[in-house]
Each structure stands twice: as structure tokens, then as C-alpha cells.
Amino acid sequence: MLRIRRQFGQRFAYRLSKSPTLLSDLKLLRKRHVKIRRVRHLWGAYSVSTTKTIYIGADGAVTDQLLHLAHEAYHILFGETPEPSPRRMSRRQYLRMMLDEEADAQVHELSVLKEFMQAGYHLPAHRRDDYRRYRFGGGRAALRKALLATETYSDELYPAFYRRQYDESCN
Ligand SMILES: [Zn+2]
Numbered sequence: 001m002l003r004i005r006r007q008f009g010q011r012f013a014y015r016l017s018k019s020p021t022l023l024s025d026l027k028l029l030r031k032r033h034v035k036i037r038r039v040r041h042l043w044g045a046y047s048v049s050t051t052k053t054i055y056i057g058a059d060g061a062v063t064d065q066l067l068h069l070a071h072e073a074y075h076i077l078f079g080e081t082p083e084p085s086p087r088r089m090s091r092r093q094y095l096r097m098m099l100d101e102e103a104d105a106q107v108h109e110l111s112v113l114k115e116f117m118q119a120g121y122h123l124p125a126h127r128r129d130d131y132r133r134y135r136f137g138g139g140r141a142a143l144r145k146a147l148l149a150t151e152t153y154s155d156e157l158y159p160a161f162y163r164r165q166y167d168e169s170c171n
Contacts, residue, residue, distance in 0.1 A: 012065065015062055017121040017161055022112055034052045035052060036121050037055050038057050043059070079101045079104075083169065084166040086170050110131055
């Protein structure tokens, strides 16, 4: 935690400490030597498993940054989709695994969101709506289905994005 405070400041570290899920993620990330970097002018977050690095946008609200961290931590720590390769799997299998993994990462993020709500933090309305929709509107299966019609940060729908990833890495 000292390291987090030094790297990201008091507010970030204090809020992180209110989420048991993030605390346990952080422990695992440290154990696996995953680096966390905050980047200016980046919206959202992404992670690179080969270099074991998580990049989170530094411009948004602290709570959003922490939720993005939780999301990427899931991909790095628990994601099981291998690098796409035509020898290992078909494009369709890759798509299915990535959609499953993304839905699970969102569930993980929402469990951190719930912990922040329980800790009394005020969250933006759209975040609270996300949680309500998940809790009362069909759970993980609904999240998974919604991905089919959701755009990624690169303005493509998720299935198109994953298909392109597969095609690019198989060329
Ligand atoms: Zn994701």
C-alpha cells in the first residue's frame, strides 16, 4: 500500500483500501510482478499480458480509475483466453472465449463497484445504473449479451473488435 500511495497518491490508495477485492487483486498483481502505469490522455484502460503491464487513464475520477484497474486486473490474473492462433483455436472459439472473459471482467469490476457503494462513496449515476442492471436485469448473462451490441473504445462492436484481433495476429 505504501508503494501505491507513493505512486498514485493518498486519495487513490485510501479509496483502494475500501475494496477487499481490489486489495486482494493488488496482492496477486505484486506477486506476479505486474506493473501498473497511469497514462495521461488515455480514456479507460488496457493491459498487455506479454509485458505484464496494466495501463489506466489518469484523467478520469479516482473511482473510475480504480474500477478500470479492477477490470484489467481480472484480465491479467484470471483471464484464460490464449493468444489467438489458428493452430490452437478457430476464430469462433476465440470470439466466444473473449466475450466470456470480458463479461467476467465486468462482473469483477461490478463487485468492486458494490464495495465502494457499501463504503458510502457517491458514484456517478451511470455507474449505479450499470450495477442495478446487472443485479436486477439478468446478471452476467445479460452483460454477455449486451456486449454484442456495445462499442469498444476503438468504436467497433466487441465481436468485430475480437475478430479483428484474431485476424491480425494470425496474419
Ligand atoms: Zn475488458
